[in-house]
Amino acid sequence: MHxxxxxxVTLAALVACLLVAAHARAADAPAKPNIVIIVxxxxxxxxxxxxxxxxxxxTTPHLDALAKQSVxxxxxxxxxxxxxxxxxxxxxxxxxxxxxxxTAGEAGSGLPMTETIFPQFLKPAGYTSMQIGKWxxxxxxxxxxxxxxxxxxxxxxxRGAHDYYKLNDPNDPIYRGLEPVHLDGYLTDIWGDDAAAxxxxxxxxxxxxxxxxxxxxAPLQAPADEIAKFHTGNDDRNTLLAMGKRLDDAIGRVVDQxxxxxxxxNTLLFFVSDNGGPLAQTADNTPLRGGKHQDYEGGIRVxxxxxxxxxxxxxxxxxxxxxxxxxxxxxxxxxxxxxxxKPLDGINLxxxxxxxxxxxxxxxxxxxxxxEGWWAVRSGDxxxxxxxxxxxxxxxxxxxxxxxxxxxxxxxxVEQLTALHDAWLADMAPPVRGEGKRYGLPGERPDKPKKxxx
Numbered sequence: 001m002h003x004x005x006x007x008x009v010t011l012a013a014l015v016a017c018l019l020v021a022a023h024a025r026a027a028d029a030p031a032k033p034n035i036v037i038i039v040x041x042x043x044x045x046x047x048x049x050x051x052x053x054x055x056x057x058x059t060t061p062h063l064d065a066l067a068k069q070s071v072x073x074x075x076x077x078x079x080x081x082x083x084x085x086x087x088x089x090x091x092x093x094x095x096x097x098x099x100x101x102x103t104a105g106e107a108g109s110g111l112p113m114t115e116t117i118f119p120q121f122l123k124p125a126g127y128t129s130m131q132i133g134k135w136x137x138x139x140x141x142x143x144x145x146x147x148x149x150x151x152x153x154x155x156x157x158x159r160g161a162h163d164y165y166k167l168n169d170p171n172d173p174i175y176r177g178l179e180p181v182h183l184d185g186y187l188t189d190i191w192g193d194d195a196a197a198x199x200x201x202x203x204x205x206x207x208x209x210x211x212x213x214x215x216x217x218a219p220l221q222a223p224a225d226e227i228a229k230f231h232t233g234n235d236d237r238n239t240l241l242a243m244g245k246r247l248d249d250a251i252g253r254v255v256d257q258x259x260x261x262x263x264x265x266n267t268l269l270f271f272v273s274d275n276g277g278p279l280a281q282t283a284d285n286t287p288l289r290g291g292k293h294q295d296y297e298g299g300i301r302v303x304x305x306x307x308x309x310x311x312x313x314x315x316x317x318x319x320x321x322x323x324x325x326x327x328x329x330x331x332x333x334x335x336x337x338x339x340x341x342k343p344l345d346g347i348n349l350x351x352x353x354x355x356x357x358x359x360x361x362x363x364x365x366x367x368x369x370x371x372e373g374w375w376a377v378r379s380g381d382x383x384x385x386x387x388x389x390x391x392x393x394x395x396x397x398x399x400x401x402x403x404x405x406x407x408x409x410x411x412x413x414v415e416q417l418t419a420l421h422d423a424w425l426a427d428m429a430p431p432v433r434g435e436g437k438r439y440g441l442p443g444e445r446p447d448k449p450k451k452x453x454x
Contacts, residue, residue, distance in 0.1 A: 032125065032206040033308065033333050034267040035118070037326060038254070039090070039210075040247060040303070041083065041134060041217040044277030046286040047244055048303050053286045057232055059245050062252030066271065069307055071353045072316045076304025077364055078275055078323050081293055081374065083160045084108040084136040086274045086323070087212070091117040091137065093327030093344040095365065097428035097437075102369035106432045108158060110138040116339060118327060119149030122208050125336050128152075130198045133191045133212040136160055141178050153177055154194050155212070162187065162214050164221040164243075186223060188215045188243070192250025196257040203261045206334075211254065212274075216243040218281060237282040265310045268333050270326050273302040289402040295366050295376040295385050296392075296402055308333070312353050319359035320378070325349045365424045370436030370443065377421040384417035388439045393417070 046053055049060045050067035079089030079096060084107035088096035092115045099115060101107040111117075119129035130152040131145040138144070139158025146153050156162050156174050163169065164187040173180035183190060195211045222242035229245070230238040251271070258264040276299040277283020278292040290296030304321065306312065306329075324346030331338050332348040351357040366376040373388035381397035384407075393407035393414055407414050425437050430444035 031266055032127070032335065033310075034202075034206055034258075034263050035122070035127070035208045035330050035334070036254070036258070036267055036269040037090070037118075037210050037212075038251060038269065038271045039087070039133075039212040040271070040273045041212075041214050042275065042278055042281070042283065042292060043216055043244070043247075043273035043303060044283035044285050044291075045273075045288050045298065045301065045303060046284040047216075047241075047277060050305075051286070051303070055284055055286075057230060057237075057241055059229075059241070060248040062248045062255065063271070063303075066251065066255055066269075066307060067305055069309060069314050070269075070271075070305040071307070071312055071314065073304040073306060073321045074316060074318055075320045076272065076302060076323075077300050077321070077378075078272065078302055080107075080366065080368065081275050081295055081299035082368075083134075083217070083274050085368075087134075087136055090272075090274075090323045090326055091115075093324055093346045094342065095324070095345050095428065097367055097425075098342075098345075100429040100432040102367060102431045102435075102437070103372060103433070104160065108136050108139065108160065109432070110143050113147070116342070117148055118208055118210065118330065119145075119151070121327075121331060121336050121339075122206075122334060123149055125206070125334050127206045127208050127334070128202055129208040129210070130195075131155060131210045131212070132195050132198070134160075134162070134214040134217075135212070141175070144175065144178060146178055150210075152198065154181075155191075156214075161217055161219060163219060164188065164215075186246065188213060188246045188250050192253045195250075195254050199254065199257045199261055199263065203263065208330075213247055213250070215247040216240055216283075218278075220281065222246060234282060240282050267308065268311075268330065269305075269307040271303070271305040271307075272323055275299060276302060287401050293374075294387070295368070295374040297383075297396070297400065300366060300376070306349065306353055311350065313355075317353060317359075319349075319352050320362050320364065321349060321352075322346060322364055363420060363424070365421060367421075367425060367428070367438055369431045369433070370439045370441060373439040375421065375438050377417050377424070379417060379420060382413060382417060384414060384421070386439065 049064035078086040080086040082104040084104045085096050088107045088111050099112050129150045131150045133155045135157045154176050167183040220239040226242035227238050230241045276291045285298035288298035290298035328344045328346045329349045352359050364378045368374045375386045377384050383394045385392040391407050392405045394402045435443045
């Protein structure tokens with residue numbers, strides 16, 4: 001049976017209208033944002049210009065410019081006071097203790113392959129992903145991010161530190177994919193240049209970039225002409241500041257490339273340090289107490305920026321936030337459903353940073369096992385810190401420097417916060433090395449994570 005001419009015209013018009021409507025909906029639908037996570041290594045809390053209490057010798061103009069376009073999170077935390085455990089928390093959006101990873105040695109020996117990380121969530125949504133720099137979540141190619149969903153990988157694997165000039169060491173290789181590569185130059189510059197190149201070739205399609213610098217981690221090395229710009233009277237401090245300046249320059253090139261390619265407005269960018277600055281290497285964590293390897297604020301509260309020009313108004317936030325929040329925030333921005341089999345420990349920050357909803361009351365936890373002895377819990381403005389047999393209770397709303405220990409004056413608050421930490425710890429796996437979960441608790445011998453098959 002053939003349609004009449006009038007019916008055919010009507011059907012054609014209807015089809016045309018439907019096509020126009022579909023195209024209009026597609027045009028109106030927001031493009032998926034690019035996701036960039038930039039991690040500095042061992043950066044001091046006050047060693048950035050966007051800390052109002054920075055020392056006069058600090059020179060980080062590119063980070064300062066980024067901060068002026070970001071939400072500066074003044075109460076931003078990492079999940080551990082050392083490199084690898086902190087990175088495990090970032091990558092999974094879950095407390096690393098759920099995998100039995102309490103210490104740098106445990107996390108550096110391998111994040112279990114059963115854990116799902118950013119590119120594995122984002123690939124089905126059309127994202128291309130690249131990892132650049134320090135991995136520190138498995139010591140050899142069996143643990144490479146190549147096997148965890150990244151389309152491109154350029155970095156080193158197992159050690160926390162890497163020489164900035166000796167780049168062809170067979171005992172500490174740098175890989176492109178699974179192949180060791182030979183390089184020349186200064187390592188921080190190389191990471192920044194490669195990140196900019198990845199952004200350039202990803203133009204027009206959504207991408208995820210995990211740019212994990214090893215700067216300003218030891219060894220203290222920087223170009224001589226950069227060191228010569230600083231005159232603190234302390235050679236180590238001069239070198240550290242030069243390393244920070246070179247890190248700042250590399251980040252500036254990344255931001256410039258995002259703008260040059262037209263990707264800037266629709267890029268959700270996080271910047272954070274993996275832990276507090278090490279005091280032994282002249283880092284400045286003012287006004288915080290302590291530094292790396294401690295659960296005082298100086299070891300776990302870090303420089304923390306969130307930038308998305310199309311969505312977030314620049315400013316400051318006093319919300320208590322965590323690097324656990326990077327993954328759930330990313331999934332929400334990308335329109336990807338969060339997992340249900342292994343729920344995330346972080347929250348979606350976008351409604352809070354937009355000002356749509358108030359910041360929720362949160363409890364955050366830290367634990368580094370019985371041998372190291374450090375543990376902490378923050379609930380509201382109250383924080384309880386344990387360093388083996390030493391207990392400190394602090395009201396961070398009044399005492400951010402943790403100068404006044406209230407534990408003896410408020411034993412009931414100590415009991416309350418200890419019970420809170422007990423309940424959290426009960427849900428965590430035993431430490432991989434078999435020690436106790438916390439100082440004074442008996443150890444258990446768990447099943448160690450199995451290495452992935454070759």
